[in-house]
Amino acid sequence: MTTWREYCRDDPEAIAIHQLEAKCWAPFTLQPRGIMKGRMDAYPDGQLCLVNEGKLLATISTNRIDWDGDPASLSTRSWDSIAGISQTFEDSYRPGGNTFCLMATNVDPDARGQDLVGELMGALMAIAGTANIDYIISPFRPNGYGDMVIQAHLVGRSIPSFEEYVAGRGVDGLPIDHWLHQLEKKFGMVQMNTARDAMEIPISGREFQSFRAAADHQADRRGKPRWQMIRTERGPAWWCGETGFFYPEPDGRFVYREDNMWGRIRRPDGGWRS
Numbered sequence: 001m002t003t004w005r006e007y008c009r010d011d012p013e014a015i016a017i018h019q020l021e022a023k024c025w026a027p028f029t030l031q032p033r034g035i036m037k038g039r040m041d042a043y044p045d046g047q048l049c050l051v052n053e054g055k056l057l058a059t060i061s062t063n064r065i066d067w068d069g070d071p072a073s074l075s076t077r078s079w080d081s082i083a084g085i086s087q088t089f090e091d092s093y094r095p096g097g098n099t100f101c102l103m104a105t106n107v108d109p110d111a112r113g114q115d116l117v118g119e120l121m122g123a124l125m126a127i128a129g130t131a132n133i134d135y136i137i138s139p140f141r142p143n144g145y146g147d148m149v150i151q152a153h154l155v156g157r158s159i160p161s162f163e164e165y166v167a168g169r170g171v172d173g174l175p176i177d178h179w180l181h182q183l184e185k186k187f188g189m190v191q192m193n194t195a196r197d198a199m200e201i202p203i204s205g206r207e208f209q210s211f212r213a214a215a216d217h218q219a220d221r222r223g224k225p226r227w228q229m230i231r232t233e234r235g236p237a238w239w240c241g242e243t244g245f246f247y248p249e250p251d252g253r254f255v256y257r258e259d260n261m262w263g264r265i266r267r268p269d270g271g272w273r274s
Contacts, residue, residue, distance in 0.1 A: 066098060141243055142180050143178065189263045200256070212238075
């Protein structure tokens with residue numbers, strides 16, 4: 001376990017961090033390269049990674065903010081607002097803040113299944129124990145929602161709303177979504193409320209067609225569903241294999257909108273492990 005800054009001693013622009021993110025996220029959601037360097041500079045202690053024999057395996061990105069502990073107050077905050085205007089945390093980071101907000105986790109596809117996120121979360125909780133932190137929260141991304149939506153669409157069933165999916169529980173009483181399931185099982189994550197439009201990404205019609213063509217090519221190779229028009233609770237939208245959807249705008253542009261779920265990691269009775 002180390003920080004991005006330590007790992008990137010010979011990589012001052014944090015190119016390796018950006019390259020790992022590129023393996024884990026859809027092209028239209030990727031941040032420009034300078035964003036990773038900006039976060040590393042703005043709050044180095046909150047940017048952690050796991051490395052094995054020099055290879056970067058996983059990362060976690062965290063901002064330190066102030067929060068009053070009231071879930072209702074999160075209704076006016078989003079991933080974008082906590083990342084700040086520049087998305088680098090430089091204008092939203094609070095050195096004496098009482099809350100860690102988890103902004104992103106990335107695991108190299110070749111290293112998945114080893115509970116690396118669990119290791120990173122454990123390290124973050126240990127840091128919280130020495131940093132006078134009251135809360136660890138995040139607009140968590142239920143990654144399985146897009147799969148549930150397309151499965152329902154393809155067989156002619158009504159598409160579940162985001163809230164219905166997030167509230168869904170299995171026979172073990174835990175969330176049906178794999179990521180939310182792991183968070184609740186391992187870290188006592190408590191669901192709070194919906195982070196509506198946690199991500200909003202506008203693109204041109206030409207960019208949309210380019211992303212769609214590339215994604216459909218990959219889908220055909222892998223035997224997966226192509227992008228397709230569906231009807232959501234907000235109206236017609238393009239399913240694109242992600243948690244959110246592309247909504248067409250009257251001027252020919254498209255906006256990717258994604259809801260997340262605000263959650264809080266339960267603080268152990270004995271406090272964060274330090």
